[in-house]
Amino acid sequence: MSTETTATWPRVEAVIKDDGTGEVSIGGTVHQIRTGSLPDARTAVISLVAQTADKLGRRVRASMSDPDGDWPLIIHADGTVEPDETAEAKPRQRPEASTEPEPGEKPAEEVSSPEPKTEAESEASSSPVDQDTAHQAPGWVRSAEQQAETAATVTSYPSRRERRQSFLTQEQAEEPATKGWRGSFTRMGIRMSPNEAERAERADVQAVSQHWPGPRTIAIVNGKGGAGKTPSTALLAAVFARYGGAGVLTWDNNQTRGTLGWRTEQGPHEATLLELLPQVERLLSTGAQSADLAHYVHHQTRDRFDVLRSKPMELASAQRVDAEDVGSIHQVASKYYRLIFIDSGNDESDPMWRRMIDHTDQLVVATTTRDDHAEAGALLLEALAERDERSARLAEQAVVIVNQADPKAHASDLTRVATGYRDLAREAITIPHDPAMVDGVLRYGSLRPATQRAWLAAGAAVARGL
Structure with missing residues (x-):
């Protein structure tokens, strides 16, 4: 017999009915039971008590009362139930249905007398098996395996705290x-x-409009020039900065005449990433301030993002940037900005392009309705899928932006290209033709309402990957 004292055990008493309802008191806390049947009610009680046993780290004694009797039980944390031999079970005899006919009802036909029982059958019927079975609390006692099989089908009942609605709960009115x-x-x-x-x-x-914990880097890519990378970079940045606030940078990561500086406002200086690179160590120091970056980036007064330019007037040989420089610039950008949009070059074999991919959290493929632009973007995704596991995930979760750059293109052309990317990327968004995107400085506010809505949808698709 267990040496545990009754005083150390929480008092557990349950009363349940044939209809599957009842209540269980555990240490003075009452839990209502509402199920559809007596077996389900038993399982619900066992589950509740087993949770208590698990919290206490030991088995729990319980007194259970149901239409079949009063049953002293021991319930373990794994749901195993066994009779409590230290207390007496009190089975109840259910009243049998009356066999007397109702008034006006014909009596049931008499049946023939049963065959006389054999001696062995007589002994079996008079043996104390029924009493022993009754003491075992039929319907209650079960192994852990039996409990696991039935527990999944029983509703979990909330605690009193869970049932009470907090006074602080407020519905958000639309x-x-x-x-x-x-x-x-x-x-x-x-x-x-x-x-x-x-x-x-x-x-x-x-x-x-969300702000994510830690900086996020979005790379806009396509191996063909003229595929819409620069408009996509500037207008995505505008969407996130206009709705989500400051802390958005666009970066022209291009060895060969990047045009992001041509399509955006220029600040009160002509600085580019070439002027920023010698200052990386200072900008990463503890004494540097965010306002110091204004010497090197160009703020967009209407669209609220900053631009880190390359030098498109210089030959590539005069502004060579290597993979280590890309890492240094990204360190500075990550310190001062929450979102970094990178306008990439066309050479996917360039170490600076590959290092950009290493820092990317979300990939955006920009393309027009032209077949060569669409094919170049698809080939890029297929190549990334074979590069390494991380690049393959970027390709699989990429967002494709199909821009109707050609005013003569039809809506069916946009649909055709977008549909072709559906098996290669996570989402494909189409942008209608807009004269404000053709030449000059790109400004979100200059776009037609339908174009603004399309860029907002493109931004939301990007946000879902962050």
Whole structure:
């Protein structure tokens, strides 16, 4: 017999009914039981008590009462149940259904007398097996394996704290519509809920407005020039900076006449990454301040992101940047910016291009509807998939942005290219043709509303990978 004293055990008492309801008291805390049947109620009680046993690190004695009797049990943390031999079980005899016919009802036909029992059968029926079985608490006692099989089908019952609704809980009321005829009614004082298109736009705005823990690097790539890498870099950065706030940098990581500086505003200086490189150690020191970067980056006054230019007027031989330089610039960018968008060159074999990939968290393939641009992007993804495990994940989770650069292209051309990428990348977003993207400085506010909405969707697709 166990040497444990009853005083050290929490008092556990349960009462359940045929309909699967009841309650169990554990150490004074009452838990309601609501199941669909008596067996399920038993399993629910065992599960609750087993959790207590697990917390205590030892088995628990329990007194269980159901329509079949009162049963003293011992329940273990793994759900095993055994009779408690230190207490007496009290089985109950259920009342048998009456065989008397109701008034007006014909009596049941008489049945023939059963065959007389053999001597062995008589001994079996008079043996104390029924009493022993009753003491074993039929329906309660089970092994850990039996308990595991049935526990999965029983509802878990919340604690009192879980059932109580916190006074601090607040429902977020949906803002009324602001667009279309619904928005017009809202402005007249008639509150209208937004339609699905406006809800989708709000979801995309929320996605690009997030701030992630630690910096994130997004590389915009394609092995062909003119595929839309620079517009994609600038306009994605504009989306994230306009909605999510400052701390967004675009970086022209190009050996051969990168044009990001041509398509963005110039600050009050002409500095490029070539001027920044000699200052890396100072900028990484503890005494450096974020305002010091204004000497080297060009702030976009309307779209709120910064640009680290290359020197497109110089030959590549005059501004050679190696893989180690890429790592140094990325260190500085990661210290001062939360999001880094890299406009890449066309040479995928260049060490600086490969080092960029090593720092990338999200890959964006920019392409137009031209077949050679689309094919170059697809080949790049296939090559990355074979490079190493990390590059393969980048390729698999890439976002493709299909830009209708040619005004003569049709919507079907956008769909065709986007569909062709669906098996190669995570998402493919299409951008309609917009004259404001063709030449000059790129500004998000200069785009048509439909183009702005498309770039917002592209930004949300990128955000889902961060």
